[in-house]
Amino acid sequence: MNKKIAIRFVILLGIISLLSDMTYEGARSITGPYLALLGASATAVGFVAGFGELIGYSLRLLSGYLSDRTGRYWAFTLVGYSLNLLAIPLLALAGRWEIAAALMITERVGKALRTPARDAMLSHATKEVGRGWGFGLHEAMDQIGAMTGPLIVAVVFAWRGSYQAGFAALLLPTLLALSVLITARWLYPRPQELEAAKGDVQTRGLPRIFWLYLAGVALLAAGFADFPLIAFHFAKTGNVPEAWIPIFYAIAMGIDALAALLFGRLFDRYGLHVLLAAALISAGFAPLVFSNSFGAALAGMVLWGISMGAQESVMRAAIAGMVPRQRRASAYGLFNSGYGLAWFVGSALMGLLYANLPALIAFSVVSQLLAVPLLYRLTTQK
Numbered sequence: 029m030n031k032k033i034a035i036r037f038v039i040l041l042g043i044i045s046l047l048s049d050m051t052y053e054g055a056r057s058i059t060g061p062y063l064a065l066l067g068a069s070a071t072a073v074g075f076v077a078g079f080g081e082l083i084g085y086s087l088r089l090l091s092g093y094l095s096d097r098t099g100r101y102w103a104f105t106l107v108g109y110s111l112n113l114l115a116i117p118l119l120a121l122a123g124r125w126e127i128a129a130a131l132m133i134t135e136r137v138g139k140a141l142r143t144p145a146r147d148a149m150l151s152h153a154t155k156e157v158g159r160g161w162g163f164g165l166h167e168a169m170d171q172i173g174a175m176t177g178p179l180i181v182a183v184v185f186a187w188r189g190s191y192q193a194g195f196a197a198l199l200l201p202t203l204l205a206l207s208v209l210i211t212a213r214w215l216y217p218r219p220q221e222l223e224a225a226k227g228d229v230q231t232r233g234l235p236r237i238f239w240l241y242l243a244g245v246a247l248l249a250a251g252f253a254d255f256p257l258i259a260f261h262f263a264k265t266g267n268v269p270e271a272w273i274p275i276f277y278a279i280a281m282g283i284d285a286l287a288a289l290l291f292g293r294l295f296d297r298y299g300l301h302v303l304l305a306a307a308l309i310s311a312g313f314a315p316l317v318f319s320n321s322f323g324a325a326l327a328g329m330v331l332w333g334i335s336m337g338a339q340e341s342v343m344r345a346a347i348a349g350m351v352p353r354q355r356r357a358s359a360y361g362l363f364n365s366g367y368g369l370a371w372f373v374g375s376a377l378m379g380l381l382y383a384n385l386p387a388l389i390a391f392s393v394v395s396q397l398l399a400v401p402l403l404y405r406l407t408t409q410k
Contacts, residue, residue: 034156034222040212041150042169047205048113049170051198052135054177055116057274059132062191066125076129078372084136085368092144092361096354101145101220102213108142109209111135113202120195144361151348151356152223159345160302164292167340171285175278177201182274223353234359237406238350242366244402245343248307249367250374251314251395252335255280257379258317267320276326280333287337295342300407303346306338307399314392318385343367 063073095104115135122128154162181194188194216222255277262268268276294302309331316328344360351359374395381388 030222031156034153034162037153037212037216037219037222038150038157038162038165039169040208040215041146041153042166044109044205044208044212045166045170046173046176047201047208048109049173050177050180050201051113051116051173051205052139052177053174054181054198054201055119055135055195057178057181058185058191058194059119059128062119062195063125063128065191066122066128068125068129072125072129076132080133080136081368082372083133084140085365085372087137087140088144088361088368089365090361091141092148092357092359092364095145095148095357095361101149101357102217104145105142105149106209106213108138108140108145109206111138112142113138113205117195117199117202120192143364144357147344147360148353148357149219151344152220152353154345154348155223158292158296159348160292160295160342161289162292163345163348164288164290164295164337164341167288167292167337168285170340171281171288171337173201175281175285178274179278220353234351234355234362238347238359238363240402241346241350241406242363244399244406245339245363246366246370247395247399247402248310248339249370250377251392251399252310252339252371252374253314253317253332253378253392254371254375255332257375257382258329258332261318261382262325265320267322268325276329279326280329280336283330283333284337284340287334288341289337291338292341292345295345300342300346300403302338303342304400304403304407306335306342307396307403309338310335311393311396314389318389 060073060077063076068076091104091108095101112135115131115138119128119131122131150162150166151159177198180197184194184197185191259273259277262273262276263270291302291306313328313331313335316324317332319325319328343363347359347363348356374391378388378391381391
């Protein structure tokens with residue numbers, strides 16, 4: 029009976045993520061040109077995007093700690109989702125780029141507030157259904173929304189020819205997501221009760237294995253190129269026609285969803301050995317996507333999608349088994365902050381290295397391969 033209740037909770041959170049990703053990934057597909065339309069310079073667009081991500085990841089450290097300290101996981105989740113989602117349709121009303129930029133940063137702040145608390149609650153339910161499968165199912169539903177949102181915006185834009193209409197159309201998934209969220213809060217007021225207490229050892233800090241794990245995945249993140257840089261390369265070289273670039277991204281998101289389910293199942297069976305395989309697969313994407321061949325670029329995006337799905341499902345599932353439940357939100361906050369910072373620094377460095385593509389590729393491959401021995405050490409520890 030507990031397993032059925034737990035899987036319902038996982039699915040409810042998955043529906044919320046699907047609708048939420050539909051909203052903000054749909055918006056992210058047009059925020060760059062929208063800021064430009066409102067008069068922002070390229071420098072301003074780059075700064076807003078980078079600053080939003082930096083704030084969004086760094087604040088997770090604080091929100092995770094406060095979620096554990098207060099025990100008010102639902103409060104952080106509700107406030108975070110509200111900021112995260114309601115900022116999107118309001119972009120339709122922004123008459124100046126500065127107002128649009130503030131709303132974009134507000135959206136990232138909301139995501140920072142809700143992510144550690146939500147993942148901590150999700151970890152309680154995945155104990156019953158399988159850590160890997162639970163987080164994998166959640167990630168798969170998340171990516172379905174990430175694929176659908178930009179397509180909705182593209183259709184609305186083609187129909188109305190207006191960015192404002194695209195943002196306004198996202199009000200519907202926003203309201204649906206918040207409605208499901210409130211329903212989940214009503215049905216599961218104490219999701220921690222889905223995981224039986226087993227006398228977790230009280231410690232002053234996080235276990236050593238967590239820090240070793242964070243070091244390994246930070247190396248993976250540093251070498252994992254962000255899609256805007258990949259898309260820039262496609263457009264610059266012309267090996268992927270511009271009309272195909274969003275299609276390549278959609279293909280990668282679809283692969284991501286399937287990989288999350290597969291690697292989640294494999295994690296429940298084989299543990300962290302699965303993340304080792306994901307690291308080796310991930311190390312192969314850069315030579316392909318930064319080539320001058322359409323076919324190689326497509327193959328590289330498939331590997332990129334597999335890596336993303338494996339990382340997003342397995343990495344969160346692994347933390348749930350390493351950290352006592354009363355410290356999980358703190359652990360997720362710290363993990364997300366460290367992972368995001370490493371990804372930000374690595375992406376910035378790869379941007380600087382773009383003038384020398386062999387150096388960029390070497391950095392990406394070597395950084396991810398350096399994670400392998402660290403992750404292998406984790407598989408030998410109990």
